[in-house]
Amino acid sequence: MTTCIGLGTVFVGGTFYLKWYKVNVLDKIELAFEAGYDPALELVRFSTSTMVASEDSDEFEEDEPLSTWTEHLRRKEQDVIDRIIEGEEPGYYFMFLGPKGCGKGTMIFNSMAAIQADGVTLCEAHPDLEVFRLRLGKVLNFEFNEDTQAGLFQRRDPPERGPALDIEIALGKLEKVALRCAKRRGKPFVLVINNIHHFRNNEEGRDLILQLQQKAEAWAAGGILTLVFSSDDFWPFHVMRKSASRMHVISVADLEQSEAMRALTRMRRDASRNSASPEEIRSIVDVVGGRLSYLNRAARSKDMEAMAKHMLDVEKGWILSRIGLIPDCDDDQKWSSCSWLLLKEFVKMRRAQEKERDEAIASGELKPEDVGDLPLPAISWYKCRQIMTRADFMEDLDRANISIDINHNVRPDSMLTLQAAIEVIEEAGFEELLNDVRNRIHEIESLRRTRELTFKDVDKGDMIRLSVDKGGADLIATIRGRNDDDDDDDDD
Structure with a gap:
């Protein structure tokens, strides 16, 4: 009797524990979307509240707040992103597509901060799926059943699962929470995969x-839930486009010249640096373009021109380290040479834009004060493949020196990249070096296509004669005709 009572108690207790645990898991996930604490948002708040640029150096010091980019300029995309993060755009999911440093993450964090991360959480992607699994579990407040004591009430071992299956389980739990909260909240949860x-x-x-x-x-x-993706590269959009029926893409690009000049002026003033003249501001923007990360770095520098020159040198060194041409090299330089063919076309288009602008000013069609910003040269995807003569190099270039928009237009990654390419391409001897490398590539490919003939049983003094008879087809036809005539004579 005592044994039966003990077993019954264990059975009933285990049953209640399992039910409580399942409910508790969903409650913990719901808490992850409550207003207040969000791990990613807290890190941003901490960094922006403890770091500030020093007035006498380019280092950062503590004790004063560091203003964010959107305090200097509210971008036109911010209103749309605010509505998405607030859950006011149900029925769709979104992808933010744009090069690194243009402000995608900052706008997302500002939208989250405005609503105290109520109903929204953010997870950073990672190449290792095990790491991504842990990050997703952290932001969802989900332990993947690793904290359960259900093993006390069952004999079988927990199943061995891979990260993909664990992620599916976490998303399934999230779906249950989103379903039960959708009616009460009146709007969907938002999950950002950055x-x-x-x-x-x-x-x-x-x-x-x-x-x-x-x-x-x-x-x-x-x-019930709006999923937001953010990407610096084009290939995820290319993968998702095939199955997308409710996906909206928001392209985030660099600022135009007038916007960049206003932003840089405000950044410079708020950084407590010496004020700069409009001519100096324009010269900096002409070098670094409208990339917010570059403008922020230049504004907080003691000498903006020196910082712009430094960033240009770094970008130039980066390009040369990735696709620099090496003369008389036996290694495969197809990717490097094809990349320079594309960059050379961008430089050619930029010079054509500048020439057209100068001619318009000289003819009086355009006043100097009305000169607008020259857009970055753009070439369609299919034409880029024709220029490069290769279709498989675009993805590597997308990660390095170019950016691709949803219209499949290819541009230099930034104005800084274009300026660095101009310096390299217009150096003396570059055209000759590029031609030499391409000729060397052709020689190597020709050697690879060469076949070796081996003759056996050849003694000393023997002679081998090889000849190319371009009229061989006529000779074969003549021989065949004679053979046919001989066959006819035999029949007679």
Whole structure:
């Protein structure tokens, strides 16, 4: 009897524990979307409240707040992002696409801060799926059942699962929470997956993106959760486009020249640096362009011109380290030479833009004060492949020196990249070096296509004669005709 009572108590206790644990898991996930604490947002708040640029150096010191970019300029995309993060755009999921440093993450964090991260959380992507699994569990406040004591009430071992299956379980739990909270809140939860270009562009990474996209489509159709993707590179959009029916893409680009000049002026003033003249501001923007990260770095520098020159030298060194041409090199330099062919075309288009502008000013069609910003040269994707003569190099270039928009237009990654390419291409001897490298590539490819003939049983003094008879086809036809005539004579 005592044994039966003990077993019954264990059974009833285990049953209640399992039910309580399942409910507690959902409650913890719901707490992750409550207003207040968000891990990613807290890190940003801490960094912006403890660092400030020193007035006498380019280092950062503590004790004063560091203003964010949007305090200097509210971008036109900010209103749309605010509505998305607030959950006011149900029925869709979104992708923010743009080069690194243009302000995508900052606008997302500012939108989250404005609502105290109420109903929204952010997870950073990672190439290792195990790491991404842990990050997703952290932001969702989900332990993947690793904290359960259910093993006391069951004999079987927990199943061995991979990261993809764990992620699917976490998304399933999130779906249950979103369903039960949607009616009460009156708007969907928002989950941001930031920097999805960090996923590997292989079968495993593409499968994960498809897994997330399938959930995003279902959640958008139900209006219970809005999934937001952010990417610096183009390839995730190319993967997701095939299955996208409810996806909206928001392109975030660099600021135009007038906006960049206003932003740089305000950044310079708020950084407690010496004021700069409009001519100096324009000269800096002409070098670094409208990339917010570059403008912020230049504004907080003691000498903006020196900092702009330094960033240009760094960008030039980066380009040369990735695709620098090496004369008389036997290694394969196809990627380098094809990349320079594309950059050379960008430089050619930029010079044509400048020439057209100067001619318009000289003819009086355009006043100098009315001169607007020259857009970065753009070439369509298919034409880039024709210029490079290769179709498989665009992805590597997308990660290095170019940016691709949703219209499949290819541009230099930034104005800084274009200026660095101009310096390299217009150096004396570059054209000759490029031609020499391309000729060397052709020689190596010719050697690879060469076949070796081996003759056996050849003694000393023997002679081998090889000849090329370009009229061989006529000779064969003549021989065949004679053979046919001989056959006819034999029949007679």
